[in-house]
Amino acid sequence: MSEFEQRDVRLQGSEASKAQEMEPRGRELQKRDLEKNAPSEETGELKRFRESFGFFGPVTFLYAVFYAFCMYRNGSGVTFPFFVAGSLLFLFFSLQKLGTTLKKGSAFYMAAMLLLGISTFCTDDARLVFLNKLGIFLLMMSLLLKQFYDTSRWRLEKFMGGICRLVWGGIGQMKRPVSDFARYRESRKGNRQMWYVLLGLLIALPLCLVVLFLLSSADALFAQMTETFWENINFGAICNILLRIVLLFGFSYGLLSYLCQKRISEEAADRRKGEPLVAITVTAVLTLLYLLFCGVQIGGLFLRRMELPEGYTYTMYAREGFFQLLAVSFLNLLIVLFCLNFVRESKALKVILTVMSLCTFVMIASSAMRMVIYVYFYELTFLRILVLWALGVLALLFGGVTVSIFRERFPLFSYSVAVVSVLYLALSFVHPDYLIAKVNTENASEGAPDYAFLINLSADAAPVLVPYLEEQGYDLAAFAAEDVLDYAYSHKGNLSTGEQDGFGYFWMYRMKERTAGMGIRTFNFSRYLAYKSFP
Numbered sequence: 164m165s166e167f168e169q170r171d172v173r174l175q176g177s178e179a180s181k182a183q184e185m186e187p188r189g190r191e192l193q194k195r196d197l198e199k200n201a202p203s204e205e206t207g208e209l210k211r212f213r214e215s216f217g218f219f220g221p222v223t224f225l226y227a228v229f230y231a232f233c234m235y236r237n238g239s240g241v242t243f244p245f246f247v248a249g250s251l252l253f254l255f256f257s258l259q260k261l262g263t264t265l266k267k268g269s270a271f272y273m274a275a276m277l278l279l280g281i282s283t284f285c286t287d288d289a290r291l292v293f294l295n296k297l298g299i300f301l302l303m304m305s306l307l308l309k310q311f312y313d314t315s316r317w318r319l320e321k322f323m324g325g326i327c328r329l330v331w332g333g334i335g336q337m338k339r340p341v342s343d344f345a346r347y348r349e350s351r352k353g354n355r356q357m358w359y360v361l362l363g364l365l366i367a368l369p370l371c372l373v374v375l376f377l378l379s380s381a382d383a384l385f386a387q388m389t390e391t392f393w394e395n396i397n398f399g400a401i402c403n404i405l406l407r408i409v410l411l412f413g414f415s416y417g418l419l420s421y422l423c424q425k426r427i428s429e430e431a432a433d434r435r436k437g438e439p440l441v442a443i444t445v446t447a448v449l450t451l452l453y454l455l456f457c458g459v460q461i462g463g464l465f466l467r468r469m470e471l472p473e474g475y476t477y478t479m480y481a482r483e484g485f486f487q488l489l490a491v492s493f494l495n496l497l498i499v500l501f502c503l504n505f506v507r508e509s510k511a512l513k514v515i516l517t518v519m520s521l522c523t524f525v526m527i528a529s530s531a532m533r534m535v536i537y538v539y540f541y542e543l544t545f546l547r548i549l550v551l552w553a554l555g556v557l558a559l560l561f562g563g564v565t566v567s568i569f570r571e572r573f574p575l576f577s578y579s580v581a582v583v584s585v586l587y588l589a590l591s592f593v594h595p596d597y598l599i600a601k602v603n604t605e606n607a608s609e610g611a612p613d614y615a616f617l618i619n620l621s622a623d624a625a626p627v628l629v630p631y632l633e634e635q636g637y638d639l640a641a642f643a644a645e646d647v648l649d650y651a652y653s654h655k656g657n658l659s660t661g662e663q664d665g666f667g668y669f670w671m672y673r674m675k676e677r678t679a680g681m682g683i684r685t686f687n688f689s690r691y692l693a694y695k696s697f698p
Contacts, residue, residue, distance in 0.1 A: 208423035216347035227412035240685040247280035272306040282591040287622035287689040336417030439509035453522035488530035600624035625693035647672040
């Protein structure tokens with residue numbers, strides 16, 4: 164063997180030995196990385212959760228069945244507040260089984276959810292129903308984070324990220340009931356009779372339907388006996404209900420499993436690493452512009468001491484710009500929050516942010532004043548009520564933000580939840596459609612208000628609209644007719660000329676459809692009051 168070949172052999176042997184030495188170390192590093200990145204699967208809560216499948220499985224399934232009973236084709240009936248209360252009871256018993264108790268401050272979240280549930284049952288406004296359900300969902304997610312994690316030092320962005328992770332985690336864990344059931348069945352080998360009976364029932368039910376159909380087709384007498392059964396059965400409704408049960412069961416069980424795994428880090432990392440000089444420059448330029456604008460607002464709108472543009476009256480000047488001011492106020496809120504959460508601390512920046520917040524208060528007041536004047540000369544609508552409400556929320560939120568500029572430990576998220584919850588509950592229980600009908604009918608100078616938006620008012624407006632329509636000469640007996648519009652067309656000549664295009668009859672037609680077929684499960688208080696308002 165030549166000298167070069169011997170050297171190659173020695174080099175190959177050296178590399179092989181190094182590779183053998185590095186292989187265990189590489190496996191160890193890889194294992195360490197996997198353990199570091201892997202979620203904590205064996206927390207105490209998760210162990211108790213898996214060992215208690217005999218409790219959580221059936222209880223979660225019953226909760227899903229209860230949801231289907233309450234909510235199937237019944238988005239705002241009397242069963243909705245009971246479903247919210249049942250959800251809170253499900254959470255309470257689950258926490259007890261996991262060996263934990265409700266934390267301090269949870270009562271507010273639970274009370275707000277129950278009030279939103281009651282508000283949903285008391286309104287016929289689809290917009291409020293949607294916002295109520297969204298509010299209940301966000302409050303429930305926040306409550307779950309508060310129960311399973313130490314959120315005392317979490318900032319707003321940490322909470323929002325936590326809510327998103329909870330939703331995604333619950334969806335990702337929807338297959339967990341199957342694996343937990345298999346593990347539970349293996350650990351309870353001597354007690355399988357009940358599960359076998361349930362499995363047999365699940366298999367027997369669809370088989371019975373198939374066999375019943377075949378037997379009905381085979382014998383006319385038997386088909387006559389089962390005719391009523393086939394007329395009353397609705398396969399579409401059955402599939403809808405089963406899908407609701409399966410989805411909510413999987414999501415609820417998976418969400419509890421995800422919470423028990425404690426996959427969300429409790430650490431609130433300090434993200435304030437941005438250069439303060441950049442933030443100071445940007446906010447200082449904006450604040451100088453805001454100071455100039457606020458001077459114009461104070462002199463022109465509030466004190467009326469400035470000369471208006473040519474062709475403008477004070478009323479015309481005040482009736483424009485509220486949406487733009489609302490957008491700027493919201494933008495300022497985002498800028499201040501960004502600086503507080505992502506920019507290094509600076510005394511100069513704090514002063515500038517404080518001045519910016521004070522200027523925003525002036526903008527909010529200016530926008531609110533413009534909106535009030537606009538409503539006085541025109542009509543009230545849901546969007547205009549929502550703008551006024553948003554301005555009130557922004558003002559209170561900016562109050563909390565201003566405090567947090569100088570007090571780092573100010574609980575801004577809890578304060579924001581309280582502000583939004585209380586003000587939204589007030590909006591929800593006031594019933595905007597009732598206010599719209601009341602203000603617009605009282606301010607109508609002649610004839611009826613513009614039916615273009617009154618016709619779309621919900622049953623919440625009935626206590627105002629029914630007496631008003633009677634005053635305008637509408638025949639309220641049309642509501643009791645089999646077809647409201649046919650009755651209106653045939654009796655239109657007997658009415659006074661006070662109505663505007665007969666909008667009242669179209670509204671009565673909608674109310675008859677909304678109030679028809681209310682039962683014990685679908686009873687709605689607002690629709691009931693609308694029904695009772697007609698003679």
